[in-house]
């Protein structure tokens with residue numbers, strides 16, 4: 557039988573769709589249109605899951621161009637992704653081999669009984685639609701993208717003003733990844749994190765994995781860790797080295813040759 561992901565309502569017309577612990581996707585439903593934020597790795601029929609909630613015209617957009625957020629793009633007509641995350645590096649992340657690799661190595665998915673065998677093939681491939689600015693008027697709900705470079709150079713947060721929710725992707729979290737190819741420097745990430753901290757005073761913040769809602773104090777702590785990385789280093793190293801600050805499981809992962817913008 558077809559596996560369907562778990563769907564939970566988090567506000568009026570706003571739903572969390574958990575793709576088998578691979579990623580948290582979000583669905584905002586207005587009175588005229590619906591917006592799906594992130595489309596997972598593509599290990600289930602996410603489109604069918606959306607259709608259980610609404611039959612309104614659907615727009616799909618992604619917080620960033622990583623496999624667990626755009627891997628399922630091929631099941632939709634197209635997915636809006638900020639321009640910096642539509643490079644060859646990101647297109648590879650919609651391809652079956654990388655999606656299988658992610659599904660095979662995701663501990664969360666395994667626990668939920670999903671894996672590489674569930675990765676679906678999309679005959680038409682995936683269509684990423686680059687954007688610089690994004691705003692979706694859903695009818696009684698408006699969702700806007702804010703560029704928040706860091707985790708990737710094209711990371712965005714989606715702001716739902718009516719429901720006072722920010723969908724922040726993977727840009728501030730425990731064990732934040734700033735070390736992968738395509739990531740911005742710690743220096744460039746910090747203002748995005750400060751913006752999220754400031755927003756979290758008035759908005760609820762939901763991110764892309766694990767416990768979906770982020771706590772304001774935790775966001776503040778991650779901001780301070782970023783400030784400590786900048787104040788304890790003078791310049792980038794010439795050779796790349798992986799580092800973690802602070803040295804605890806949820807510390808920020810970064811590369812010593814990508815602390816500052818050159």
Ligand SMILES: [Zn+2]
Pocket residue numbers: 620622707726
């Ligand atoms: Zn990511």
